Amino acid sequence: MTVAFKLPDVGEGIHEAEIVRWLVNVGDSVREFDPIVEVQTDKALVELPAPTTGTILEIKAEAGHLAHVGDVIVVFGNPGEAAAEAPSANTGTAEAYVSAASGTAASATAAAVSAPQSSASVSHPAGRPLATPATRKLARELSVDLKLVPGTGKAGRITKEDVQRFHADGASGSVSAAPAADESPSVATAPAAKTVAPTPAPAPLTPGAPGTEERVALRGLRRTIAQRMVHSAFTAPHVTAFDDVDMTELIQYRKRANEVLADRNIKLTYLPFLLKALVSALKAFPYLNAHMDDAAGEIVLKKDYNLGIAVDTPDGLLVPVVKHVDRKSILDLAAEIKTLVDKTQSRTLDVSEMKGGTFTISNMGPIGGLFATPILNYPEVGILGIHKIEEKPVVRNGEIVIRSMMNLSLSFDHRVIDGATAVRFMNHMKRLLENPNLMFLEMN
Numbered sequence: 001m002t003v004a005f006k007l008p009d010v011g012e013g014i015h016e017a018e019i020v021r022w023l024v025n026v027g028d029s030v031r032e033f034d035p036i037v038e039v040q041t042d043k044a045l046v047e048l049p050a051p052t053t054g055t056i057l058e059i060k061a062e063a064g065h066l067a068h069v070g071d072v073i074v075v076f077g078n079p080g081e082a083a084a085e086a087p088s089a090n091t092g093t094a095e096a097y098v099s100a101a102s103g104t105a106a107s108a109t110a111a112a113v114s115a116p117q118s119s120a121s122v123s124h125p126a127g128r129p130l131a132t133p134a135t136r137k138l139a140r141e142l143s144v145d146l147k148l149v150p151g152t153g154k155a156g157r158i159t160k161e162d163v164q165r166f167h168a169d170g171a172s173g174s175v176s177a178a179p180a181a182d183e184s185p186s187v188a189t190a191p192a193a194k195t196v197a198p199t200p201a202p203a204p205l206t207p208g209a210p211g212t213e214e215r216v217a218l219r220g221l222r223r224t225i226a227q228r229m230v231h232s233a234f235t236a237p238h239v240t241a242f243d244d245v246d247m248t249e250l251i252q253y254r255k256r257a258n259e260v261l262a263d264r265n266i267k268l269t270y271l272p273f274l275l276k277a278l279v280s281a282l283k284a285f286p287y288l289n290a291h292m293d294d295a296a297g298e299i300v301l302k303k304d305y306n307l308g309i310a311v312d313t314p315d316g317l318l319v320p321v322v323k324h325v326d327r328k329s330i331l332d333l334a335a336e337i338k339t340l341v342d343k344t345q346s347r348t349l350d351v352s353e354m355k356g357g358t359f360t361i362s363n364m365g366p367i368g369g370l371f372a373t374p375i376l377n378y379p380e381v382g383i384l385g386i387h388k389i390e391e392k393p394v395v396r397n398g399e400i401v402i403r404s405m406m407n408l409s410l411s412f413d414h415r416v417i418d419g420a421t422a423v424r425f426m427n428h429m430k431r432l433l434e435n436p437n438l439m440f441l442e443m444n
Helices: 094-100 133-142 160-168 220-233 248-264 271-284 330-345 419-434 436-442
Strands: 003-006 016-022 035-040 045-049 054-059 066-068 072-077 238-246 290-293 298-301 307-313 316-318 359-363 382-396 399-413
Touching: 016 220, 035 072, 035 220, 133 160, 220 316, 238 419, 248 399, 248 419, 248 436, 271 307, 271 330, 271 359, 271 419, 271 436, 307 330, 399 419, 419 436
Parallel strands: 307 359, 359 382
Antiparallel strands: 003 072, 016 035, 016 066, 035 045, 054 072, 238 399, 290 298, 307 316, 382 399
């Protein structure tokens, strides 16, 4: 009996998703809950599991296709069965399917390249090792072929510890030069598998030749970012205010704090302090901690202080959200930020960890740059750009002295906020950052 699997609503009210990458081929055998495809929603990259055990008879939505919820994307059945008129898999339990996958956020790599099956391979279900995206990333970093690693997890799933143990034993094996080769399913036993002739290498282009160019499809996370940025830029009238902050005292305070915390293996960055100063300013100017509801013509003032932090990844920006910043200590925030950033960069964030934001920070300081005009994470009303700290000559008490200065860029929705309010907001932050003791006095 054949079963058609429809694109489910993965629990966040989506209407469509882009097919980013198939983890299986036609003819592959899969077990229920095996990951089969990565789809990009407007929130995250999501790995969908198989709803049933069977053989892949037909893939109906190729990579790059924009599928709507309810569209049939793949057909399962027994080897040799026809894919026509397959009954639909029940998509009413889509959240259960998604939660059973190795993680809701999958690694967004280039299309996988099939690697030859090693004669020393360990037996894995459906010929494809079960592992989370984070485990696969670790395996690539350590040059470990997952097909050679015995899995000790549930249903033979390979854990990070399995990879580390295998690597420590010195039996990593060879891995294809393609970064995601170990993620390709084996097609050795697939009845319907087809041998594809190798694509000849393109002729080299003459340097400087007229008309030479490369076209890259706008897909996956990049397309989602593009759509959201265009919508924000052409919906909210953006204005950006700039100011500089003397970070000298906070730098000294952080240095002393890290000396005290050294024996606890904790190292504070500037971000927890910035979040605390930001929350104080948001409480003083509540219209910046808000969303714009265009449909209702209302400004929605948020009572929670959930701050999104834009994180740079190889595939584009993702924004994990630190919830209830006002209720957490500097140390709590430092630990949570590190966890969220690590999960973002390994693409193992849960969708829920990117929802509920009320204001966003774009921290460009570690990379460089003096100024920027950040685009709002719409429908939020404000976004703060943080830039690098550098020593500059400034005038203090009539004398030129060297101080550690940092620039801030505050973009805001001019329908909700006027320039005077934005400047007062930044003055509030500046006062706290330049006087750390005052910042701590104002904390709850």
